[in-house]
Amino acid sequence: MPPSPTAVPPPSDRVRLRRKPGRGHYDRETIHAILDASPICHVGVVVDGAPIVTPTFQWREGEHVYIHGARTNRTLNVADGAEICVTVSLLDGLVLGRSAMNHSANFRSVVILGRATRIDDPEAKRARLKAFIESLYPGRWDTLRPITDTELKATAILSLPLDEASAKLREGGPMDDEADYALPIWAGVLPVRMTPGTPEPDPRNLADVSVPDHVTGFRIG
């Protein structure tokens, strides 16, 4: 039997969900979709034996995610060549049950573990940064003042393969204890999502420049 197109390595013990295995997903489609739904991630590194968690942006190309920052960025320097964790999470709703215990949250999250590798080749860095800008703002890269060699040198980009990753998600309403359904308590889900507001143009924009589609059409989640 040919392998399924979604076949992935069996999850490692580190990323396999143990307590609520039904919430765990390891197929590429689910993992990709969550990573592509939110640029925000939290990067974990270890410094002198202690964990440090820093928010930053991530983007995905194929079977890798990338993070970037200033060449002097402390987290990126610690992460270079080290085992790191990149976690992406989206809160989709608050779940209110009829007891404190049965409150929960609807969410989608991905945890990626592995060793980060710095990208040194300038053309590879340029291509990755273009992919990042385009993932957030389709069509914007070619409208920008081109990136300079100095800017490329000042930017560090780290790559992390999706070899060891798991997704976790919860959806649906509260699961209450049977006896509690008789109680006069409002239960349900309050959906939440990240929504864009009204674009705030820079006061120094030229007079004839209008808001581009990649701003008015921006979505997270």
Next chain:
Amino acid sequence: MPPSPTAVPPPSDRVRLRRKPGRGHYDRETIHAILDASPICHVGVVVDGAPIVTPTFQWREGEHVYIHGARTNRTLNVADGAEICVTVSLLDGLVLGRSAMNHSANFRSVVILGRATRIDDPEAKRARLKAFIESLYPGRWDTLRPITDTELKATAILSLPLDEASAKLREGGPMDDEADYALPIWAGVLPVRMTPGTPEPDPRNLADVSVPDHVTGFRIG
């Protein structure tokens, strides 16, 4: 001279911002306000030398934050007595400059480092869980089916002091290279925020139960 009410210990080297010190804040008001603005946090622990970052909820009472979960929760068990990192971050806006380099994000974040302590006393646990529910949904705790001793035993709560914490924030528009302001490129800020949608009542709610104010008035951010 009496100490200022906002006096805090000088930031440790681990939490002090070095690269962009102007974005760093160490006063209690700023740190409290960010923690209180979002229940979502990312907890970092170290397992076999590698970092693991897990999304969960946090709440603050005084100079401590708390996280909770099932007594069998892997992250909480690793965190109990260990050095952990709790990071809260809010994305406030996307900053679009006239070059790739001058794109950024407006955000507020807090990083807390320290050793987590498990709360064992049942009455203390009950009080902490009440504070958590009330922080999310004011007035809800007393309307719920009371928490049982078994539920309390099945729940682990960890406490982390705010002794070693820093806040970081960026606000305002893009800071472009002077020559780039002459270019016909839309620059500015796209504000984003977490917004609640329409509450979805559980199909088994009793007929005369209406949506409470703590649901219709819910806010994050």
